[in-house]
Amino acid sequence: MQNPIEFTNVWKKFRKGEKFNSLRDAIPNLFRKRTAKNVKDITLEDMEFWAVKDVNFNVKKGEVVGVIGPNGAGKSTILKLLSGIIVPNKGSMKVTGRLSALIEVTAGFHPELTGRENVYLNGTILGMKRKEISEKFDEIVEFSGISEFIDTPVKRYSSGMYSRLGFSVAAHVNPDVLLVDEVLAVGDIAFQAKCAEKMRELLRSGVTIVLVSHNIALIENLCSRVILLGRGEVLKEGAPEKVIPYYENLVFQQQENELKQKLKSSDYKVKVTDDLAVDISNVILLGENNEGKDSFCAGENFTVKAEYKTQKKIENPVFALEIIRADGVLCCSSNTKEKSDLGDSIEGKGGFKVNLGKLDLCPGIYAAKVSIWDRDMIHPYVIRKDNIFRIEVSGVKNADGVFLKDMDWQVTGA
């Protein structure tokens, strides 16, 4: 049996920059192109980029495949290729059976027409026959829940009614292959529940589905296979519990880089004295085996080690450590203010070490901020905050929040 979707070595390029779409611009460009061609046409190639690069995948009948990836990874391009709106530059693709797309469900609406007319119009645009629409008309209107306003021009509809009607039409096409792109978040909670129910019904009916979403939980729940895209290429493909953690770590890595950039460029609000009385150097984060690294497992033993050097004697310094999440949440902090047993003053070179014990933070990106303050913690001598570390996701992420807690559950019967 042939696969409903076969996508073989597909390449698709797009052009960057302004296009020439008036004759006035095109005619000089024609000459430019001709002269440029004599000396190798580099400019044109420069302006192009691959939106989809050698992508391969097949989808079996009845399979639900999720496509994930950061913005600009080529997800929507792939859906457009699948639906036939654009054609590949290289490679071949084949879609067998009736195809329908839950993408831009209101694209076919015309504001001047009534809901009823738009149901017919949009239905035929999506490839239904008029007879077919007439048969399903009541069902569609019932589903959208706007039967009261069906003979009102849709320009008077609220945006929620608008997209609900659009979704209802698209959901009743009865396709063999369904492409879904982030449209399940239409309408209010009640309607979303209805959409979810409709989706499950479609799943049960054995429709082949390609689902594009940033909603990882949705992908995890619905899909039997996930394709991870990045910059137009397939980075990973397989079962959700394999691909999704990989993707999340990838996202964290990116967040980490962004955070590093941000910390570098931003000045801390408290002004640090220009002539550094103290300097902190060699901040190292240590893991279980006392090795310096920047990525840790959840629950790993965690130690921060650093060295300092003073220009003069400092009385009663306070050392402080803060762990800050990528989004700025202060997760925990500690300082030596109340710990008098650490000595009254420092001078010259020295070091300090903080052990945090088991690191029970949820997977994500964090920054360790080390600082030395004066006695009353009013004025900092020095702040070091360029130590970013990452707590890796292992297995499917099953915890959200700040802390990772192993909780003991007990459920009893009534």
Place this chain on the structure above:
Amino acid sequence: MIRELLKYKDLLFMLTFRDIRIRYKQAAMGFLWAIFMPIVAVAAGILIKKAMAVVSGQYIDMLGVVSISVKVLPWTFFINSLKFSVQSLVGNSNLVTKIYFPKAVLPLASIFACFFDLCIAGIVLVVLLTIIKLGVSIHLLWVPLILLFLLLFTAGVGLLLSAGNLFFRDVRYVVEVVLMFGIFFTPVFYSASHFGNWSHLLLLNPVGSILESINSAVVLKQMPDLFWLGYAGFCSVTVFIAGLNFFHKKEPLFAENI
């Protein structure tokens, strides 16, 4: 391509319906729109005819006025169709970039909507011609064939121009200028025979030969010039096929170039 269009004939119908519906909705004149432009054009034609009559010292006859009215309707259909179809892809860019369907239905629907206007105006004209007792002849049977040629020719040009306008937006302005002055180069207000030996030059324009054929069949009640009718038919079919092919070839590029 034709087969795919047939598969989407319901869509073609709905889009035509949409175009008609929108044109007459919230319009104070309603269906009068369909005859408004022909009336203005006929008035202009009569004025010009009168001026020519004064210059040449002749009278204008009833038949001349009737002839203008009969020719104005297909002409208005032709220019309205092109005006609407040239915009049809760009004006529906939402549909072009978001949903897959044979895009040829968009220009074709705007042409069919104009054909609907032609039918409305045609009915009015038939009523008027009956009142003035123009009378009928066997040659009226040519009219459907001639209209078919006109439709094919218009569809061919419309397909070409709508695709052209998608790539180059100024196609539309060029079309507007050509259509504005086209009436002077086409035997609408006058008859090609006025130009004697030069008349063939005017009939080389397929719309010209189509209009003259209609005039023969309806007003003059005689057999249309078969050579020129054949020529018009040949042009129409050729242009239609060329337009369809061009459109089909360029269709995959629409979504990224619009």
